[in-house]
Amino acid sequence: MLKWVLIGxxxxxxVVAVFVGVVWFxxxxxxxxxSALTEQGSAEVLELTDxxxxxxxxxxxxFDGQTFYGKTSIYRKSMQRGDTYGICVNPSDPSxxxxxxxxxxxxxxxxxxxxxxxxPSL
Numbered sequence: 001m002l003k004w005v006l007i008g009x010x011x012x013x014x015v016v017a018v019f020v021g022v023v024w025f026x027x028x029x030x031x032x033x034x035s036a037l038t039e040q041g042s043a044e045v046l047e048l049t050d051x052x053x054x055x056x057x058x059x060x061x062x063f064d065g066q067t068f069y070g071k072t073s074i075y076r077k078s079m080q081r082g083d084t085y086g087i088c089v090n091p092s093d094p095s096x097x098x099x100x101x102x103x104x105x106x107x108x109x110x111x112x113x114x115x116x117x118x119x120p121s122l
Contacts, residue, residue, distance in 0.1 A: 032112040034098055037088035037105050039063070041097070043070070045083045047122045055079045058122050061087055061115065063094040068115025070097070071122070
């Protein structure tokens with residue numbers, strides 16, 4: 001009988017330890033540092049394809065006389081060529097940017113993206 005109690009307690013302790021580990025990981029992991037993305041900009045949708053719950057877009061933005069391109073997924077109900085959306089740009093390295101959410105630097109981010117000089121294909 002004692003053997004089964006110890007197995008039950010050990011199993012419960014293992015499940016609790018795994019749960020605590022997962023929660024700790026989710027709340028302490030470091031994402032991309034978006035604190036340097038302080039300048040507001042605007043990205044223009046050049047090409048897009050409907051991916052169901054999102055759009056895969058090729059976009060362009062200009063900053064400080066330079067033009068950059070990128071490709072990303074955007075979750076919107078509707079979107080078309082020529083639409084614009086807000087971005088946050090790093091003024092020291094304007095190729096670094098992310099979607100504005102809700103201001104700059106963004107409160108949350110889907111990652112810091114690297115703009116390129118040539119337009120990517122869709």
